[in-house]
Amino acid sequence: MTNIERIQQASQKFKTLFTGLMVVIPIAALLLWLGYNQLPDGLRAQLCAGLLVQPAGSLSLSSRLLACLATLLPVAVAMLGCLYLIRLFGLYQQGRIFSGDTTRCYRSLGYVIIASVVIGIVHNSMMSVIVTLDNPPGQRLLSVGFSSADFSRIVIGLLVLVVAWVMDLGRELHEEQQLTV
Amino acid sequence: MGIIINLDVMLAKRKMKSCELAARVGITEQNLSVLKTGKARAVRLTTLDAICRALACQPGDLLEYRPDAAAPPAGD
Numbered sequence: 001m002t003n004i005e006r007i008q009q010a011s012q013k014f015k016t017l018f019t020g021l022m023v024v025i026p027i028a029a030l031l032l033w034l035g036y037n038q039l040p041d042g043l044r045a046q047l048c049a050g051l052l053v054q055p056a057g058s059l060s061l062s063s064r065l066l067a068c069l070a071t072l073l074p075v076a077v078a079m080l081g082c083l084y085l086i087r088l089f090g091l092y093q094q095g096r097i098f099s100g101d102t103t104r105c106y107r108s109l110g111y112v113i114i115a116s117v118v119i120g121i122v123h124n125s126m127m128s129v130i131v132t133l134d135n136p137p138g139q140r141l142l143s144v145g146f147s148s149a150d151f152s153r154i155v156i157g158l159l160v161l162v163v164a165w166v167m168d169l170g171r172e173l174h175e176e177q178q179l180t181v
Numbered sequence: 182m183g184i185i186i187n188l189d190v191m192l193a194k195r196k197m198k199s200c201e202l203a204a205r206v207g208i209t210e211q212n213l214s215v216l217k218t219g220k221a222r223a224v225r226l227t228t229l230d231a232i233c234r235a236l237a238c239q240p241g242d243l244l245e246y247r248p249d250a251a252a253p254p255a256g257d
Contacts, residue, residue, distance in 0.1 A: 179222040181212045 004095055011092035018089065022082040026075050033067040050120075052143040053128040056135070063133050070126040077116045084108045098167065098174035106164035113157030117150045185245040188217045191236050205235040 001009075032039065032047055037058040039047065048054050059067065088105040096102060121144065128143035135141075192202060203213045208228060215221050229240055236242075 176222055179215060179220060181208060181216045181221045181224050181228050 004097070007097065008093050008095060011089040015086055015089040015093060018082045018085045022079055022086070025078050025082070026072075029071045029075050030068050033064055033071055036064050036067070048131075050124070051127050051131065052124050052145045053131055053141050055131040059131065060134050063130055066130045066133070067127065070123055070130055073119050073123045073126075074116065077112060077119050081109065081112045081116070084112060098170040100171060103164055103168045103171055106160060106167050110157050110159075110161035110164055113160055114154055117153045117157070120150060120153075121146060182219075183247050183249040184219075185247055186216055186219055186221070187243055187245055188213075188232070191238055191242055195236050195238075197236065202232070202235055206231040 032043075036044065036047070036055075044055075084105050088102065088109070091097075091099065091102050091105065125142060125144045128141050132140045192199065199213055199217070200210055203210045206213070206228065208231075216224065229243070232243065233240060
Protein backbone atom coordinates (compact mmCIF):
# COMPACT_ATOMS: atom_id res chain seq x y z
CA MET A 1 0.00 0.00 0.00
CA THR A 2 1.44 3.38 -0.99
CA ASN A 3 1.55 6.40 1.32
CA ILE A 4 -1.22 8.18 -0.58
CA GLU A 5 -3.49 5.11 -0.27
CA ARG A 6 -2.73 4.99 3.45
CA ILE A 7 -3.62 8.68 3.79
CA GLN A 8 -6.83 8.17 1.80
CA GLN A 9 -7.87 5.20 3.91
CA ALA A 10 -7.18 6.98 7.22
CA SER A 11 -8.89 10.13 5.94
CA GLN A 12 -12.06 8.18 5.21
CA LYS A 13 -12.15 6.99 8.84
CA PHE A 14 -11.43 10.45 10.25
CA LYS A 15 -14.10 11.98 7.99
CA THR A 16 -16.65 9.51 9.34
CA LEU A 17 -15.53 10.20 12.93
CA PHE A 18 -15.84 13.99 12.60
CA THR A 19 -19.18 13.69 10.79
CA GLY A 20 -20.43 11.63 13.74
CA LEU A 21 -19.02 14.13 16.24
CA MET A 22 -20.70 16.99 14.41
CA VAL A 23 -24.06 15.33 15.09
CA VAL A 24 -23.30 14.00 18.58
CA ILE A 25 -21.71 17.13 20.12
CA PRO A 26 -24.75 19.49 19.95
CA ILE A 27 -27.24 16.78 20.92
CA ALA A 28 -25.11 15.59 23.86
CA ALA A 29 -24.44 19.14 25.10
CA LEU A 30 -28.11 20.11 25.02
CA LEU A 31 -29.35 16.84 26.56
CA LEU A 32 -26.76 16.95 29.36
CA TRP A 33 -27.66 20.50 30.38
CA LEU A 34 -31.42 19.95 30.09
CA GLY A 35 -31.19 16.78 32.20
CA TYR A 36 -28.56 18.21 34.57
CA ASN A 37 -30.62 17.51 37.70
CA GLN A 38 -30.99 13.82 36.78
CA LEU A 39 -27.28 13.29 36.12
CA PRO A 40 -25.17 11.24 38.57
CA ASP A 41 -22.66 13.30 40.60
CA GLY A 42 -19.67 12.01 38.64
CA LEU A 43 -21.15 13.10 35.30
CA ARG A 44 -22.16 16.47 36.78
CA ALA A 45 -18.59 17.05 37.89
CA GLN A 46 -17.36 16.10 34.41
CA LEU A 47 -19.81 18.46 32.74
CA CYS A 48 -18.79 21.38 34.98
CA ALA A 49 -15.08 20.53 35.05
CA GLY A 50 -14.11 23.40 32.78
CA LEU A 51 -16.30 26.01 34.45
CA LEU A 52 -14.87 28.72 36.69
CA VAL A 53 -17.87 28.52 39.07
CA GLN A 54 -19.47 25.16 39.91
CA PRO A 55 -23.24 24.89 40.52
CA ALA A 56 -24.02 24.33 44.23
CA GLY A 57 -26.78 21.76 43.62
CA SER A 58 -29.70 21.28 41.28
CA LEU A 59 -30.51 23.96 38.71
CA SER A 60 -33.90 25.48 37.94
CA LEU A 61 -35.46 24.96 34.50
CA SER A 62 -34.71 28.57 33.48
CA SER A 63 -31.04 28.16 34.49
CA ARG A 64 -30.79 24.91 32.55
CA LEU A 65 -32.36 26.49 29.46
CA LEU A 66 -29.97 29.44 29.72
CA ALA A 67 -27.07 27.00 30.15
CA CYS A 68 -28.21 25.26 26.95
CA LEU A 69 -28.24 28.59 25.11
CA ALA A 70 -24.81 29.57 26.45
CA THR A 71 -23.42 26.13 25.52
CA LEU A 72 -24.47 26.73 21.91
CA LEU A 73 -21.53 29.15 21.61
CA PRO A 74 -18.68 26.63 22.17
CA VAL A 75 -20.76 23.94 20.45
CA ALA A 76 -20.99 26.12 17.32
CA VAL A 77 -17.20 26.61 17.36
CA ALA A 78 -16.65 22.87 17.83
CA MET A 79 -19.04 22.14 14.93
CA LEU A 80 -17.23 24.66 12.74
CA GLY A 81 -13.94 22.93 13.61
CA CYS A 82 -15.49 19.56 12.70
CA LEU A 83 -16.78 21.03 9.43
CA TYR A 84 -13.30 22.16 8.39
CA LEU A 85 -11.83 18.79 9.44
CA ILE A 86 -14.49 16.94 7.39
CA ARG A 87 -13.63 19.16 4.41
CA LEU A 88 -9.88 18.60 4.94
CA PHE A 89 -10.16 14.82 5.17
CA GLY A 90 -12.55 14.85 2.18
CA LEU A 91 -9.80 16.55 0.16
CA TYR A 92 -7.22 14.04 1.42
CA GLN A 93 -9.60 11.25 0.44
CA GLN A 94 -9.65 12.63 -3.11
CA GLY A 95 -5.84 12.62 -3.08
CA ARG A 96 -5.60 16.41 -2.97
CA ILE A 97 -2.85 16.72 -0.37
CA PHE A 98 -1.20 19.95 -1.49
CA SER A 99 -3.93 22.18 -2.89
CA GLY A 100 -5.23 25.67 -2.28
CA ASP A 101 -8.35 24.23 -0.61
CA THR A 102 -6.23 22.17 1.83
CA THR A 103 -4.26 25.26 2.81
CA ARG A 104 -7.48 27.21 3.33
CA CYS A 105 -8.81 24.41 5.60
CA TYR A 106 -5.66 24.55 7.77
CA ARG A 107 -5.82 28.35 7.97
CA SER A 108 -9.51 28.27 8.93
CA LEU A 109 -8.79 25.59 11.56
CA GLY A 110 -6.10 27.78 13.08
CA TYR A 111 -8.51 30.72 13.31
CA VAL A 112 -11.23 28.46 14.78
CA ILE A 113 -8.85 27.25 17.52
CA ILE A 114 -7.90 30.85 18.40
CA ALA A 115 -11.57 31.93 18.27
CA SER A 116 -12.47 29.03 20.57
CA VAL A 117 -10.34 30.65 23.32
CA VAL A 118 -12.27 33.93 23.11
CA ILE A 119 -15.60 32.09 22.89
CA GLY A 120 -14.52 29.90 25.82
CA ILE A 121 -13.87 32.96 28.00
CA VAL A 122 -17.26 34.46 27.08
CA HIS A 123 -18.97 31.09 27.67
CA ASN A 124 -17.31 30.59 31.04
CA SER A 125 -18.30 34.10 32.15
CA MET A 126 -21.90 33.52 31.05
CA MET A 127 -22.00 30.15 32.79
CA SER A 128 -20.73 31.64 36.06
CA VAL A 129 -23.76 33.94 36.05
CA ILE A 130 -26.18 31.21 34.94
CA VAL A 131 -25.20 28.57 37.52
CA THR A 132 -25.41 31.11 40.36
CA LEU A 133 -28.66 32.66 39.11
CA ASP A 134 -30.71 30.58 41.58
CA ASN A 135 -28.60 31.84 44.51
CA PRO A 136 -30.03 34.58 46.76
CA PRO A 137 -29.05 38.18 45.87
CA GLY A 138 -25.49 38.91 46.93
CA GLN A 139 -24.32 35.39 46.20
CA ARG A 140 -24.53 35.57 42.42
CA LEU A 141 -21.24 35.64 40.61
CA LEU A 142 -19.71 36.90 37.40
CA SER A 143 -16.33 35.32 36.91
CA VAL A 144 -13.96 36.01 34.02
CA GLY A 145 -10.82 33.95 33.68
CA PHE A 146 -7.89 33.16 31.40
CA SER A 147 -6.09 29.93 32.18
CA SER A 148 -2.88 28.29 31.02
CA ALA A 149 -5.05 25.91 28.96
CA ASP A 150 -6.39 28.95 27.04
CA PHE A 151 -2.82 30.11 26.45
CA SER A 152 -1.89 26.62 25.20
CA ARG A 153 -4.82 26.68 22.79
CA ILE A 154 -3.72 30.04 21.37
CA VAL A 155 -0.23 28.61 20.84
CA ILE A 156 -1.74 25.52 19.13
CA GLY A 157 -3.87 27.80 16.92
CA LEU A 158 -0.81 29.82 15.94
CA LEU A 159 1.12 26.60 15.22
CA VAL A 160 -1.71 25.42 12.94
CA LEU A 161 -1.50 28.77 11.10
CA VAL A 162 2.25 28.20 10.61
CA VAL A 163 1.45 24.69 9.31
CA ALA A 164 -0.97 26.36 6.86
CA TRP A 165 1.89 28.54 5.55
CA VAL A 166 4.10 25.45 5.20
CA MET A 167 1.28 23.66 3.36
CA ASP A 168 0.97 26.66 1.03
CA LEU A 169 4.69 26.39 0.29
CA GLY A 170 4.13 22.66 -0.35
CA ARG A 171 1.31 23.56 -2.75
CA GLU A 172 3.61 25.94 -4.66
CA LEU A 173 6.32 23.23 -4.91
CA HIS A 174 3.71 20.66 -5.98
CA GLU A 175 2.42 22.97 -8.74
CA GLU A 176 6.00 23.68 -9.80
CA GLN A 177 6.74 19.96 -9.96
CA GLN A 178 3.57 19.29 -11.95
CA LEU A 179 4.62 21.90 -14.52
CA THR A 180 8.17 20.54 -14.83
CA VAL A 181 8.56 18.38 -17.91
CA MET B 182 7.68 34.90 -19.85
CA GLY B 183 9.67 35.55 -22.98
CA ILE B 184 10.68 31.94 -23.67
CA ILE B 185 8.86 30.45 -26.66
CA ILE B 186 8.76 26.67 -27.20
CA ASN B 187 8.90 25.86 -30.91
CA LEU B 188 8.14 22.19 -30.46
CA ASP B 189 5.19 22.32 -32.87
CA VAL B 190 7.41 23.71 -35.63
CA MET B 191 10.03 21.01 -35.11
CA LEU B 192 7.38 18.29 -35.03
CA ALA B 193 5.98 19.58 -38.33
CA LYS B 194 9.48 19.75 -39.87
CA ARG B 195 10.22 16.17 -38.85
CA LYS B 196 6.66 15.06 -39.75
CA MET B 197 6.32 13.44 -36.35
CA LYS B 198 3.19 13.16 -34.21
CA SER B 199 3.09 14.27 -30.56
CA CYS B 200 2.21 10.79 -29.36
CA GLU B 201 5.21 9.32 -31.18
CA LEU B 202 7.57 11.90 -29.69
CA ALA B 203 6.11 11.34 -26.21
CA ALA B 204 6.73 7.61 -26.57
CA ARG B 205 10.31 8.12 -27.84
CA VAL B 206 11.16 10.62 -25.10
CA GLY B 207 9.44 8.61 -22.38
CA ILE B 208 7.07 11.30 -21.09
CA THR B 209 3.28 11.38 -21.05
CA GLU B 210 1.35 13.09 -23.85
CA GLN B 211 -0.13 15.30 -21.15
CA ASN B 212 3.33 16.53 -20.15
CA LEU B 213 4.27 17.05 -23.78
CA SER B 214 1.12 19.11 -24.20
CA VAL B 215 2.14 21.23 -21.17
CA LEU B 216 5.45 21.86 -22.93
CA LYS B 217 3.89 22.59 -26.33
CA THR B 218 1.34 25.03 -24.97
CA GLY B 219 4.01 26.96 -23.08
CA LYS B 220 2.53 26.22 -19.65
CA ALA B 221 5.68 24.47 -18.42
CA ARG B 222 7.65 26.29 -15.73
CA ALA B 223 10.77 24.17 -16.09
CA VAL B 224 12.29 21.65 -18.51
CA ARG B 225 14.67 18.96 -17.26
CA LEU B 226 17.95 18.74 -19.17
CA THR B 227 17.34 14.99 -19.53
CA THR B 228 13.97 15.71 -21.23
CA LEU B 229 15.57 18.33 -23.50
CA ASP B 230 18.33 15.87 -24.36
CA ALA B 231 15.78 13.17 -25.23
CA ILE B 232 13.68 15.55 -27.36
CA CYS B 233 16.76 16.82 -29.23
CA ARG B 234 17.84 13.24 -29.89
CA ALA B 235 14.37 12.19 -31.08
CA LEU B 236 13.96 15.23 -33.36
CA ALA B 237 17.64 15.40 -34.37
CA CYS B 238 17.85 19.09 -33.53
CA GLN B 239 19.59 21.57 -31.19
CA PRO B 240 18.04 23.09 -28.02
CA GLY B 241 18.10 26.44 -29.84
CA ASP B 242 15.73 25.00 -32.45
CA LEU B 243 13.20 24.30 -29.70
CA LEU B 244 13.69 27.31 -27.42
CA GLU B 245 13.52 30.93 -28.46
CA TYR B 246 13.73 34.11 -26.41
CA ARG B 247 11.48 37.03 -27.28
CA PRO B 248 11.70 39.93 -24.82
CA ASP B 249 8.42 40.54 -23.06
CA ALA B 250 7.37 44.19 -23.44
CA ALA B 251 5.51 44.18 -20.10
CA ALA B 252 8.35 42.57 -18.11
CA PRO B 253 10.78 44.86 -16.20
CA PRO B 254 14.42 44.84 -17.35
CA ALA B 255 16.71 42.23 -15.74
CA GLY B 256 18.32 43.28 -12.44
CA ASP B 257 15.33 45.37 -11.28
